[in-house]
Amino acid sequence: MSHLSTRERVVWILLAVLVALYALFPVAWIVSLSLKAPSDLTNGQFLPTALSWENYELILVGDARGLFLPALRNSVVVSLASTFLAVVLATFAAYAIARLDFPGKRVILTTALGVSIFPVISIVTPLFDLWRIIGLYDTIPGLVIPYLALTLPLSIWVLSAFFRQIPWELEQAAQMDGATSWQAFRKVIVPLAAPGVFTTAIIAFFIAWNDFVFGISLTSTDRARPVPAALAFFTGESQFEEPTGAIAAASVVVTVPVVVLVLIFQRRIVSGLTSGAVKG
Amino acid sequence: MAEISLQGITKEYGDGFQAVTDVSLDIRDGEFVILVGPSGSGKSTVLRMIAGLEDITAGDLYIDGERVNDRAPRDRNLAMVFQNYALYPHLSVFENMAFPLRLSRNRRPDAEIKDAVHRAAELLELQEHLDRKPGNLSGGQRQRVAMGRAIVRDAQAFLFDEPLSNLDAKLRGQMRTEISRLQRRLGTTTVYVTHDQTEAMTLGDRVAVLRRGVLQQVASPRELYEQPVNLFVAGFIGSPPMNLVAARVEGGRLALPFVELAPPEKFADAVAAREGDVLVVGIRPDHLEDAAVLADDQLRRGTTFEVGVDVTEWLGNELYAYVPFEPEASVRRTLEDLDRELDGGALRTQLVAALDAQSRVREGDTARLWFDPARVHVFDPQTGENLTRDDEAAAAFGDEQERLRTESLEREQARAAG
Numbered sequence: 001m002s003h004l005s006t007r008e009r010v011v012w013i014l015l016a017v018l019v020a021l022y023a024l025f026p027v028a029w030i031v032s033l034s035l036k037a038p039s040d041l042t043n044g045q046f047l048p049t050a051l052s053w054e055n056y057e058l059i060l061v062g063d064a065r066g067l068f069l070p071a072l073r074n075s076v077v078v079s080l081a082s083t084f085l086a087v088v089l090a091t092f093a094a095y096a097i098a099r100l101d102f103p104g105k106r107v108i109l110t111t112a113l114g115v116s117i118f119p120v121i122s123i124v125t126p127l128f129d130l131w132r133i134i135g136l137y138d139t140i141p142g143l144v145i146p147y148l149a150l151t152l153p154l155s156i157w158v159l160s161a162f163f164r165q166i167p168w169e170l171e172q173a174a175q176m177d178g179a180t181s182w183q184a185f186r187k188v189i190v191p192l193a194a195p196g197v198f199t200t201a202i203i204a205f206f207i208a209w210n211d212f213v214f215g216i217s218l219t220s221t222d223r224a225r226p227v228p229a230a231l232a233f234f235t236g237e238s239q240f241e242e243p244t245g246a247i248a249a250a251s252v253v254v255t256v257p258v259v260v261l262v263l264i265f266q267r268r269i270v271s272g273l274t275s276g277a278v279k280g
Numbered sequence: 281m282a283e284i285s286l287q288g289i290t291k292e293y294g295d296g297f298q299a300v301t302d303v304s305l306d307i308r309d310g311e312f313v314i315l316v317g318p319s320g321s322g323k324s325t326v327l328r329m330i331a332g333l334e335d336i337t338a339g340d341l342y343i344d345g346e347r348v349n350d351r352a353p354r355d356r357n358l359a360m361v362f363q364n365y366a367l368y369p370h371l372s373v374f375e376n377m378a379f380p381l382r383l384s385r386n387r388r389p390d391a392e393i394k395d396a397v398h399r400a401a402e403l404l405e406l407q408e409h410l411d412r413k414p415g416n417l418s419g420g421q422r423q424r425v426a427m428g429r430a431i432v433r434d435a436q437a438f439l440f441d442e443p444l445s446n447l448d449a450k451l452r453g454q455m456r457t458e459i460s461r462l463q464r465r466l467g468t469t470t471v472y473v474t475h476d477q478t479e480a481m482t483l484g485d486r487v488a489v490l491r492r493g494v495l496q497q498v499a500s501p502r503e504l505y506e507q508p509v510n511l512f513v514a515g516f517i518g519s520p521p522m523n524l525v526a527a528r529v530e531g532g533r534l535a536l537p538f539v540e541l542a543p544p545e546k547f548a549d550a551v552a553a554r555e556g557d558v559l560v561v562g563i564r565p566d567h568l569e570d571a572a573v574l575a576d577d578q579l580r581r582g583t584t585f586e587v588g589v590d591v592t593e594w595l596g597n598e599l600y601a602y603v604p605f606e607p608e609a610s611v612r613r614t615l616e617d618l619d620r621e622l623d624g625g626a627l628r629t630q631l632v633a634a635l636d637a638q639s640r641v642r643e644g645d646t647a648r649l650w651f652d653p654a655r656v657h658v659f660d661p662q663t664g665e666n667l668t669r670d671d672e673a674a675a676a677f678g679d680e681q682e683r684l685r686t687e688s689l690e691r692e693q694a695r696a697a698g
Binding site: 169178 | 352354364
């Protein structure tokens with residue numbers, strides 16, 4: 001943007017700061033809330049009068065520990081499992097869709113798209129009944145399976161777009177070099193599709209991590225209940241006291257992994273890794 | 281090293297389109313064969329069928345006497361260089377070239393791989409680039425890496441799919457000689473697809489000309505140029521292309537729009553048999569000369585005629601003179617169709633003469649041009665058949681080419697050994 005004049009640049013920076021403030025304000029507010037002592041919560045100020053780790057102690061080692069820690073474990077296990085399964089299955093499916101010409105290819109893609117825009121709330125009730133009958137209610141697989149239904153279609157779409165970008169000649173070159181189809185896939189296609197796989201994995205992880213509807217409807221105890229659902233069960237010291245501070249602290253704790261993930265993988269989400277493969 | 285034999289190879293796509301029809305071709309051990317033709321002629325398809333990247337619909341493909349129709353590409357042990365290089369962008373140049381050697385099929389110890397890659401890199405002058413990624417290389421360097429990947433293992437044959445078409449003209453010339461040198465040095469059977477005349481004529485021991493999936497002629501470059509079998513080959517080979525002019529047979533002589541001539545003596549009877557018909561006479565632009573710069577005795581050996589030149593192009597080593605003329609209506613369609621098929625887009629019919637650079641002919645002049653009637657070709661406009669093809673001369677070209685090829689192979693091998 002070197003062609004911008006100083007004045008234009010100032011305007012743009014101001015606008016950017018404004019947008020950032022708008023987006024970050026709720027986050028900052030929650031962080032601030034989580035650091036307030038209970039007596040401080042209703043003081044009407046943005047900043048806590050004194051930094052207090054009380055809320056974090058409460059959910060990590062204190063009374064609410066029994067509620068929060070199992071939920072955190074459930075969230076991690078369920079999200080990782082559904083992400084891993086979705087990425088592995090979607091990689092193969094997307095590869096087949098991008099490379100092979102088979103009947104029903106369009107049907108699969110359209111169905112996937114249809115499923116991904118299906119309103120979640122409408123399948124919760126039948127799932128609830130079905131899960132109770134077949135014994136998946138309040139279990140980890142009972143959550144992983146519906147999450148797959150959300151993450152798989154999206155992953156297939158994203159990945160097949162990535163695979164289509166990889167020149168087919170690369171695979172043919174590998175085959176001419178003596179590679180089996182599997183070797184060509186593993187040694188040439190997978191490394192090149194890695195940025196796509198990471199992008200997909202992050203998206204899939206977020207979908208599972210952020211879900212609330214399945215989490216609250218298909219679980220009843222801390223056997224499988226994930227964090228977003230568990231937050232609703234937080235209680236204060238007495239029934240007349242809102243557990244605002246604890247909820248804020250728990251929210252911060254579950255947001256951290258997401259931020260860390262993005263920071264770690266953003267480098268991998270770079271386009272242009274295929275440059276140099278072919279004349280371009 | 282291997283012989284490759286195609287027997288009646290046909291390729292038909294799912295939609296019924298026949299890309300290649302009944303192509304038979306024997307490629308000798310160590311031979312450099314070019315597949316050439318205009319776009320859509322099926323030349324790449326033939327190559328990809330040899331490689332195993334396309335299924336063969338009908339016919340048999342033999343490598344060293346073994347039928348390989350149903351073998352996967354990796355089991356044919358052929359090396360291929362792709363038009364867009366197809367280098368692995370995530371691997372260094374070294375790893376790109378080592379790739380074929382690291383696969384379980386021809387897995388070698390690391391020290392041996394290092395050795396083989398360095399040898400190939402030396403041959404292609406890539407030593408200082410071995411640690412770089414393909415993305416950081418120039419077009420010519422990428423091309424060399426692609427070749428390095430092909431020569432690093434002992435493939436039975438090399439397959440090239442228009443490898444130079446992405447390079448600029450100067451580099452293309454350099455790489456062309458490089459490929460030629462490399463092939464002689466390694467003595468590996470090579471099949472090379474191109475649409476470039478110069479590559480076809482300079483690289484090939486033999487050139488196979490394809491037209492709409494049908495093999496027209498397989499011959500040495502000289503034979504193709506001097507003794508084409510039909511109108512298509514005659515029009516395709518040579519740049520600027522052969523002048524094709526309609527001529528009526530009158531009293532055993534050929535009446536062209538601007539001159540009348542006696543057909544080549546050997547074929548006088550064949551032409552006379554077509555009395556009254558309109559035939560097509562082909563004259564190479566470089567067989568035409570400016571009468572003003574020729575000595576008398578040479579003048580007497582040929583025919584001269586006067587024409588109006590409307591445009592000239594002086595290229596330093598020669599001078600192109602363009603002579604517009606009105607084509608005979610009855611063969612106009614044939615010639616227009618041919619032109620379209622050859623990817624040409626000539627808007628007007630004109631005679632092109634590649635004259636000596638000394639010639640003083642300029643635009644708007646009336647020039648006296650000379651040619652030797654013995655060197656013209658006469659074609660049947662319906663079948664396209666060359667009525668004046670000299671089979672003996674053609675066979676002589678073939679023998680000579682084969683002798684030259686064997687000699688140069690032996691010379692290079694001896695040099696490599698010594």
